[in-house]
Amino acid sequence: MADEQEKGGVSMREQAIIDGILTEAPYAEGKVRRERRVEFKVPADRIRDFLKLLREKGFELMLQITVVDWPKDGEYELVYQMWSIEHRTHAMVRTRIPRELDKARMPTVRDIYPVAETYERDAHDFFGVYFEGNEKMEMPWILDDTEQGLFPYRKDFDMLAYVKKKYMILDRFDENKDNYVI
Amino acid sequence: MVSQSELVKEARENGMDLLPLDKDTYELFFGPQHMATENFSIILKMDGHRVVKAIANPGFLHRGFEKLAELRPWHTNIALLLRICVPEPDVPEAIYSMAVDEIIGWELPERAQWIRTTVLEMARVSAYLFWIMGLSFKLGVYTAGQWAAAYRERLMALFEQLTGARVYHIYTIPGGVRRDIPNDAWLRRLRDTVEYIKGKLPDFDHLVFENYITFRRMEGIGVMDKKFALAEGVTGPNIRATGVPYDVRRADPYLLYPELDFEIPVLEDGDALARALVRRYELEQDLYILEQLLEMGPPDGPYKVQDPKLKNLPRFKVPAGDAFAHVESTKGDFGAYVVSDGRNKPYRVQIRGPSIAHGIRVLEQLLVGARIADVPVILMSLDNCPPDIDR
Numbered sequence: 278m279a280d281e282q283e284k285g286g287v288s289m290r291e292q293a294i295i296d297g298i299l300t301e302a303p304y305a306e307g308k309v310r311r312e313r314r315v316e317f318k319v320p321a322d323r324i325r326d327f328l329k330l331l332r333e334k335g336f337e338l339m340l341q342i343t344v345v346d347w348p349k350d351g352e353y354e355l356v357y358q359m360w361s362i363e364h365r366t367h368a369m370v371r372t373r374i375p376r377e378l379d380k381a382r383m384p385t386v387r388d389i390y391p392v393a394e395t396y397e398r399d400a401h402d403f404f405g406v407y408f409e410g411n412e413k414m415e416m417p418w419i420l421d422d423t424e425q426g427l428f429p430y431r432k433d434f435d436m437l438a439y440v441k442k443k444y445m446i447l448d449r450f451d452e453n454k455d456n457y458v459i
Numbered sequence: 460m461v462s463q464s465e466l467v468k469e470a471r472e473n474g475m476d477l478l479p480l481d482k483d484t485y486e487l488f489f490g491p492q493h494m495a496t497e498n499f500s501i502i503l504k505m506d507g508h509r510v511v512k513a514i515a516n517p518g519f520l521h522r523g524f525e526k527l528a529e530l531r532p533w534h535t536n537i538a539l540l541l542r543i544c545v546p547e548p549d550v551p552e553a554i555y556s557m558a559v560d561e562i563i564g565w566e567l568p569e570r571a572q573w574i575r576t577t578v579l580e581m582a583r584v585s586a587y588l589f590w591i592m593g594l595s596f597k598l599g600v601y602t603a604g605q606w607a608a609a610y611r612e613r614l615m616a617l618f619e620q621l622t623g624a625r626v627y628h629i630y631t632i633p634g635g636v637r638r639d640i641p642n643d644a645w646l647r648r649l650r651d652t653v654e655y656i657k658g659k660l661p662d663f664d665h666l667v668f669e670n671y672i673t674f675r676r677m678e679g680i681g682v683m684d685k686k687f688a689l690a691e692g693v694t695g696p697n698i699r700a701t702g703v704p705y706d707v708r709r710a711d712p713y714l715l716y717p718e719l720d721f722e723i724p725v726l727e728d729g730d731a732l733a734r735a736l737v738r739r740y741e742l743e744q745d746l747y748i749l750e751q752l753l754e755m756g757p758p759d760g761p762y763k764v765q766d767p768k769l770k771n772l773p774r775f776k777v778p779a780g781d782a783f784a785h786v787e788s789t790k791g792d793f794g795a796y797v798v799s800d801g802r803n804k805p806y807r808v809q810i811r812g813p814s815i816a817h818g819i820r821v822l823e824q825l826l827v828g829a830r831i832a833d834v835p836v837i838l839m840s841l842d843n844c845p846p847d848i849d850r
Contacts, residue, residue: 313711314783337689338705340785341811343796358783358796358811362689362703365710367783392692395819403525419518419849422465430526 288312294364298334302327316369321355321383324372328357328386331370335363339386342396344404346432352376353406355383378405378428385410403430484511487831491519495597495835499845501822505831513826515819520849528808533559534772536805538629540795543810543847545626547586549578550788551810552631554795557713557784559633562777562799565766567714569758571635576715578621578630579786580749581649584656585614586789587742590842594735595667597835598676603666610659613652620645633777635763646753653749660743668739677732681825681837684729692816695791696737697841701729707787718755721748731840738789738842776803790814790842812847819848 288309295307295315305327306318319327340358347354350373357370374381385408387394397408402418405428417425428434487503490496498519504512524543528536540555541548553575560567567575588611595604615625620641622628630637640646667673683693685701698705706723708716724740726733768775779801785794791813798807818841825837 338694338792339692340792340794341796341809341815343807343809345798345807356796358794360792362705362710367711367785369783390692391690392816392820395815399815417516417518419521421518429523436523436526436530 291315291366294366298330302330313366315366316371318371321372321374324370325384325386325389327370328389331359331368332389336361336368338362339390339392339396342393342400344400344406346376346404346430348376348432353381353404355406374406381406383408387411404428405431489834495838497845499818499843501826501834503826503834508831510826510829510831510834513823515823517819517845517848520846522850524850525808525810528805530804532773532803533775533777533805534632536808537632540808540810541627541629543812543850544788544793544844545846546589546844547582547788548627549582549631550786550793551795552629553579553786554784554793555797555808556631556633557786558782558795558797559777561782561784562780562797563633565634565764567635567764568760568762570760570762572714573752573755573757574636574640574762575631577749577752579714580745580752581614581618583745583789584742584749585611587738587745590738590789591663591667594839597839598667598673600667600670603663606659606662610656613655617645617649617652632763634766634769635761639762640757649749650753653746653753657746668736674732676836677730677735677840679730680829680833681731681840682729683821683825688729691821693791693821694813694816695787695789696741697734697791697817699723699725700733700737702727707785707792711785713786715752719748719751731837734840774803776801785811788813790844790847791817810847810850812844812850814844815848817841818843818845
């Protein structure tokens with residue numbers, strides 16, 4: 278691995294995997310991160326096609342769907358963490374969607390990877406990404422019923438103010454009790 | 460998480476077909492105050508003593524670690540994130556540190572790698588002993604459970620000498636480990652402990668794993684096949700019990716594992732018994748790995764990266780970037796995805812606990828048709844760990 282890095286090149290095995298996938302998915306971009314780590318960028322509306330293709334190409338396990346909030350760009354980044362037992366390679370499939378709550382919608386992939394149903398519920402509970410076609414989207418997941426719709430993992434969620442309000446922690450010198458000062 | 464009655468009410472109001480009751484069935488709320496579920500709740504629809512439908516209801520251990528981690532400096536997060544996995548807290552420490560190491564581009568000194576590998580393997584042995592305790596209690600073999608807890612105590616004492624803490628060690632940090640091995644006597648004690656636990660394995664076999672009652676209780680229940688397990692993202696001993704030889708230590712080698720010799724036990728049956736036996740074989744392999752590590756001995760050199768960055772930890776900054784690191788825990792593939800934007804705090808940390816795959820959908824499907832007495836056994840055979848679902 279060290280030799281390959283010194284040459285400034287990338288691992289051939291990983292590049293072959295990427296080439297095999299990109300010939301059938303010209304809409305995607307791919308690059309090798311390091312040995313056993315590859316990365317793809319896919320437009321949000323092609324994610325189902327791309328994951329179907331990945332599954333055919335030997336990426337059997339979906340490990341997680343990570344949502345990263347980028348308020349400066351006004352976008353959510355969704356990272357599908359995939360693992361291939363056959364190729365011994367981890368693939369990150371990145372896609373971006375708008376972060377406004379009414380526009381943060383994605384097609385579900387639960388028919389391709391059934392376990393995605395759980396990950397999608399998780400992403401919905403904490404970030405408010407709505408996965409169309411997932412029947413369990415409205416079902417309560419981890420958060421309490423009083424915490425539904427807050428989407429606390431968003432960057433603009435003021436956690437300290439929420440905690441102070443919920444547990445009635447008032448600042449000593451705050452005269453106006455409605456106004457919670459951090 | 461909601462209260463049970465609220466959950467049922469809300470689901471019904473949303474028109475969901477949640478446990479429709481007819482006169483022959485009843486609802487049973489299993490957990491969260493139940494020893495077998497460990498702060499995890501399952502809503503069961505029962506017909507007599509058979510489960511007709513099961514709905515997993517997590518969230519009783521949610522502490523919002525991923526959000527809290529975004530508000531604290533890089534190093535202090537170790538003390539936070541390790542609480543995601545109670546039986547083996549060294550795993551979240553290790554994956555978080557490995558991800559940070561990868562973003563910075565640090566190559567660990569050999570001594571640090573040796574110590575990390577040893578700590579991870581000690582954690583595995585300790586977690587398997589903890590699991591044997593749980594399994595024995597659920598099967599009613601209380602003696603073996605108390606033995607396992609007592610032997611685990613020896614490892615806890617060793618951890619205390621090494622790290623200063625028994626359960627939550629806060630030991631692995633980005634760039635290496637927090638302090639060096641105390642002395643050679645510690646290595647001798649570790650060797651003695653490994654020998655001791657190895658000598659006690661036949662006792663566990665006689666009492667638990669070769670026991671007629673164990674076979675009757677576990678054989679043929681909670682069966683899953685290879686295709687199902689792969690589609691549901693099951694990892695660790697649970698997938699190896701269905702015939703897939705997937706182990707992160709071999710598939711994506713980290714630390715010293717490429718240099719170590721060990722087998723990956725694989726069974727084909729996919730039932731609760733196969734899962735239990737895979738764990739039993741792995742305990743033996745882990746003790747064998749520890750023996751090899753002790754024979755190898757800790758290499759000379761520094762126990763953490765020699766970098767001026769580590770001198771001033773509150774101002775410790777990580778360059779912008781992201782990394783995914785994962786290790787093999789006793790529950791499965793435990794991963795962390797860490798994003799940095801160049802400040803002294805992480806931008807996003809996501810922990811992938813293995814139980815989120817086998818503890819929700821798989822559990823719901825395996826429980827259908829089981830008897831109520833088998834529910835704790837199936838739970839234990841999957842080694843469901845609720846804190847890594849709730850985080």
